[in-house]
Amino acid sequence: STFPIFHRISGAFLATMVLFFFLLSLKMGLICFTYENFYQFFFYSSKLIPIFVEITALALSYHLYNGV
DSSP states (O other): OHHHHHHHHHHHHHHHHHHHHHHHHHHHHHHHHHOHHHHHHHHHSOSHHHHHHHHHHHHHHHHHHHHO
């Protein structure tokens, strides 16, 4: 009975991440094109982004394989 619970948790996490990155892209839309230093600082200096990418990939793979 824990598989459906984790399936819902992973789906909620993925929906939250999609909403977060959508709002982030709206916020940074014109800034990235006008300020190249801001773009480089945000994407290349942060150590948390690879961790979030790995957690999101894990949640996506679990949600996908559990849904099949």
